[in-house]
Amino acid sequence: MEINSWFECKVKMDVMKEGGITKPETSVYLVDALNFTEAETRILEETAPLSSGNIEVANINKVKYAEIFPSDSENADKWYKVRCMFITYDEKTEKEKEIGNNMLVQAANFHDALKNFDAGMKGSMMDYRISSIQETKIMDVYKFVVKTRTEGDAKPEYEG
Numbered sequence: 001m002e003i004n005s006w007f008e009c010k011v012k013m014d015v016m017k018e019g020g021i022t023k024p025e026t027s028v029y030l031v032d033a034l035n036f037t038e039a040e041t042r043i044l045e046e047t048a049p050l051s052s053g054n055i056e057v058a059n060i061n062k063v064k065y066a067e068i069f070p071s072d073s074e075n076a077d078k079w080y081k082v083r084c085m086f087i088t089y090d091e092k093t094e095k096e097k098e099i100g101n102n103m104l105v106q107a108a109n110f111h112d113a114l115k116n117f118d119a120g121m122k123g124s125m126m127d128y129r130i131s132s133i134q135e136t137k138i139m140d141v142y143k144f145v146v147k148t149r150t151e152g153d154a155k156p157e158y159e160g
Contacts, residue, residue: 004032004068004143007039008061014053022052028137030079030104032144036060046142066101068141069120076106079138080113087127100131104141 008030015025029047033039040057048055066084082105085098105120107113113133121128 004065005034006063006065007031007033007036007043008063008138009039009043009057010059011043011047011055012058013047013051013055015050016052024054026058027139030063030065030138030141032142036062042142042144046140064102065104067120068104068143069106069116070141071106071112071116073108073112075108076112076116078107078109078113079136079141080105080107080110080117081132081134081136082113082117082130083132084117084121085129085131087129098129104136104138105133106141110135 008028010026010028012024012026014022017023027047029043031039031042031046033042039060043057043060044055082103084101084103086101088097088099089095090097103117103120105113105117107116110133114130117130117133
């Protein structure tokens with residue numbers, strides 16, 4: 001399992017609407033970054049092409065997601081937070097114990113979120129139960145990917 005540091009970023013930006021009118025809009029994005037400073041830099045880079053004027057990061061929160069399950073479906077335009085309880089057996093106390101994890105699943109609706117989550121967990125050896133599934137306000141997820149460097153590049157770049 002990969003270890004990621006996820007930051008939920010609330011971004012206020014001017015967006016071009018129908019009829020050429022620019023209106024302010026606030027959206028939430030998820031960014032994989034090392035710290036708050038990098039999260040702010042990355043989200044500004046990723047969202048700049050979406051803005052047609054002013055852009056600012058209104059808030060950043062560190063969040064924990066054990067796993068993220070993106071979807072290839074064109075209809076999967078929402079992100080759902082799945083609270084998953086892994087069931088383990090404590091041999092010392094001889095009792096079952098549940099360990100909670102949050103997962104993020106991309107889907108078109110609640111039923112697809114459940115289906116996509118189950119598909120993502122298909123190879124898991126752990127017993128689990130889902131305690132909740134809820135739609136989030138997250139518009140997009142930007143995972144850290146190092147682009148291939150060419151000679152003369154000063155630093156690695158990000159790919160969303």
